[in-house]
Structure formats: C-alpha cells, structure tokens
Amino acid sequence: MSSKLGMFILYAPACVMGFASFFMYPDGGIRFMLLKSAVTIHFFKRVLEVLFVHKYSGGMILGSVLLISSSYFMVPAVMIYIQHLTLQYTEPEIDLKSIGVLIFLVGISGNFYHHYLLSKLRDSKEKGYKIPQGGLFSMVICPHYLFEILGFVGISFISQTSFSFCCAVGVALYLSARSNVTRKWYLSKFEKFPKNVKALIPFVF
Template identity: 85%
Template structure:
C-alpha cells in the first residue's frame, strides 16, 4: 500500500542513504532522552566535561547563540536557492519541492536575524553537526527528487495536500517562535514559562508545527527519503521536547503539570 504513495526507489544507494538518515535522526532522539543533548538553547553546556579543556578542543569552542543559529540554517538556505540554478526545469512537483525546502530554511535564517531573543550560547561541534545535517537534507531531498523525473507518478497525488500541510506547519512554527521572542526584552537573559497559543497545552508547540512542516514536505515530494526524514525528525523532536519539559519542571515550581511535551493531552 505504501508504494501507492511514493516513487519507485531510483537505486539501492538512495535506499542506503534513506536508512542511514533515519537511523541517525532516531539515534539523536534517543540520545536526548538518555541525557546526551545537542548543546544549544537550554542545553548548550549540559554535556561539558569537567576534565576536558575546551580551549584545546576546537569542536568545544563556544559561539554566541545568534551566530550559532545562523550557522545552523544558512548553508541549507543557500543550497535551496542554488537548487533553482542547478535544476532549472522539472515540472510542478519538483518546483514545489525546491520552493518549500528553500522557504523553510530562509524563514529560519530570517527568524535568527530578526525575531529570536538569545541567552547562553552554542557549542561549535553541535552547530556544525546540525548545520551539516540540514545542508545534507536540503541537498539530498532535491537531488533525489531530480532522480525521480521521468519515473511514473505515485498512484495517489499528495502534493497539493502537502502544500497546505506545509503552510500550516510553517505558520504555526513562526507564530510560536514569535510568542517566545516576546517573553523577554533584549536585556533579559533568563527563561520564563511560555504563554499563549498552544503553550497552554504543550511546552514545545514550535516543534509540533516543525514536524507538521516536514510532513508537508514529504507529501509534496512523495519519496521514501522524504517520508523517513519526516519520521526521523519527529522522533528527534519528541526526544527534545521530552527533555525540555523535564527541564521546565525542574526549574519552575509553578510549571503546570497538565502541559505536555509535544502532543496535546497525549505526550
């Protein structure tokens, strides 16, 4: 039944890339739950080893949050724009895939520059790991879509439904990032319990809408790679939201216990 929704796999190498990508994202999610966090946002210095010398370890160098977040998204954004020059043709679906990938990362870059408020910092190793992952996602997503040109379309066409889902995801993600940015002014560095929007029922609605956005991209693309990427991102952000909720519970005595991590009333 799944074959009705996806393109035929172009070659075995793509299958391997898909499996490796999904496994990597699932591993990151499990690592978050086990306490090994990617070092940014609230967890930017959680894994610092007391016995290690950060000054002698290049990858343990510290970046400001703004620069670190820019490093996360800028290469993938550039890759998105470059895809229009690399593959100028390809039909409606291919144009939609290139567009939503580019818009997704352009939005994140603009948020980094003009919306987010920052505290703490980011470890260089985490910034490079996440940045390279996003860049590879953008590049491989577009390249695999290019390989499907000329293949028979899936029996069930999901691209327009996918575009609607993507728009819901990107708008919901932006709205909750905006609410987070309004929690404190530019001089404040501490964290507060988020309010407004879906923050009344989950602590990470921005992650929920990011997952929705990736689901939308997978529906537009309809490749096995895109579907497994969306699932892998969901697993990672489930882990990240789980530990985020634990962090808020440990830091705020008045944190409402009915507020879930990611899925309203469920998880």
C-alpha cells in the same frame, strides 16, 4: 562564537542551497518546483528568525556548529537530488502534493508564530526563564516543535519519496524526545508548572 552567528551558520548554507536548486534544476514539473520552494522557504524563514526574531544568550562551539550545519545542508540537498532522479518515473498513483502544501503552510506558519511568542517572553536585559504563554503553549510546552514536524510531514507529502518520509519520521522522533526533555525541565524548574500541559501533542503526549 556568539549564539546568533552560530545559528546563522547552521541554516544559511541550506538556505543558499535551496535557492541554488532553482538554477541547478530549472525544470521538473510542479511537484519538483513545490519541493524546492518548500525547502527554500523553510530555511529562509529560519535565517530570518535568527536575524530578526530570536533572543540569544551564551555562545556555541564552532565544531558543533559546523557538524550540525553540514547535516542541515545535506538532508535537503539529498532530498532535492533524489526528487530530480525520480523525474524519469511515473507520478504516484495517489497524489499527495496538494495536501502536502496545505500541511506545510500550516506547519511553517504555526512554527513562526510560536517562535515569535517565545521571543517576546523576555527583553534583551532579562536573563531568567519564564513559562511560555499564548498560542498552543497552554496545551503543550513545545508547539513550535509540533508545527516543525507538520512542516516536514508536508514536505514529505509534496515529495512522496522514501527518503523524504524517512526524514519526516526522523524529525518527529528527535523533536518528540526533545519536547519530553523540555517538559521535564520545566517541571523541575517551576513548582507551579501546570501538569495538564503536555510535551508535544495536546491531550496525548
């Protein structure tokens, strides 16, 4: 199938689930509302990017699309359900939801901005690859991954459940590995790729 359709299928079910969670669990207090909102905004942004921002080439395999889509659906669904189960317990002694909202907003804004920069690298007729420019691309090759991680860290701070923190750690490990592979690819593809540009974290990694 086309990459655009495949990417839409990846994120649309999770987006629908996010909106549906407000009807499935209409109550629950401010923390639960913030978690549902953050999850929904995250995947709604992804759907909008698929439809209006990203440039595509090639195609995707249906089986892989369905497998990834189901995982993207299940993780936030379980996160929201677990949050629902915690409503019967007392609030954590240290409340991280406010700082979580701030980190999430920084993460989702930075992620969108760098996705936008990537979409402007070439027009629809160009097929070659270019070194990304602008934003934090002068310091790391995958700033969109860095902000993606921040978004999930923000969600985990809002939620403050073991499952949400495990999800944030999993996302961080996965995207760290991907960013490292991406940097190695750029180094092999472009002789003049700046060696001071790190993979994910400025000056560090």
